[in-house]
Amino acid sequence: MRVREWARREGFNEQTVWQWCRENRMPVPFERMNTGTIIIHDPKYENQPAAPTANGRTVCYARVSSSDQKDDLQRQADRLKAFAINMGVKSPEVVTETGSGMNDRRRKLNRLLADPTVGTLIVEHRDGLARMNAGLVESALKAQGRRIIVVDDTEPDDDLVRDMTEVLTSFCARLYGRRAAKHKTDAALRAARDA
Numbered sequence: 001m002r003v004r005e006w007a008r009r010e011g012f013n014e015q016t017v018w019q020w021c022r023e024n025r026m027p028v029p030f031e032r033m034n035t036g037t038i039i040i041h042d043p044k045y046e047n048q049p050a051a052p053t054a055n056g057r058t059v060c061y062a063r064v065s066s067s068d069q070k071d072d073l074q075r076q077a078d079r080l081k082a083f084a085i086n087m088g089v090k091s092p093e094v095v096t097e098t099g100s101g102m103n104d105r106r107r108k109l110n111r112l113l114a115d116p117t118v119g120t121l122i123v124e125h126r127d128g129l130a131r132m133n134a135g136l137v138e139s140a141l142k143a144q145g146r147r148i149i150v151v152d153d154t155e156p157d158d159d160l161v162r163d164m165t166e167v168l169t170s171f172c173a174r175l176y177g178r179r180a181a182k183h184k185t186d187a188a189l190r191a192a193r194d195a
Helices: 003-010 014-022 067-087 107-114 134-143 159-176 178-194
Strands: 030-032 038-040 057-064 093-098 118-123 147-150
Touching (some): 057 067, 134 147
Antiparallel strands (some): 030 038
């Protein structure tokens, strides 16, 4: 499991666990992946049966915005596959796609969402699934007995901040184009914080 998850389960600060890994002082085995990701192999959790998954296949969905990010796409796919294997999935499927998070016409994602045999969809970040309204997609799948697992859920916890970010992203996409929207939103949020 990843550092964040292990720290949460054990009640440690995430930064403390990172420091233990850097200093090789972890009380349980861990490994460093080529990408820099640290996977913790705590026997206490690995010997437990895997959490019950929704009926059906488990698919890892990796997405980047543009074709010049192919290396990032492959690294993301590798991280998702490692996460799924660590979860206890024997041979996870990996689907990769290049397209904007604002675009609701992503062919591969739409195919996965429409396929009732896909019980669990694993994404690295919530905005990898959809830049806006990912919660609605999650609720719709949950109603069908399916689920989405977000590996790195580092979004702001504050609903107001998240809503404001989505609104700014939407407006910036209309004004500046879809690709520049995230950069303009981030710049606006930084300016608001610094003010």
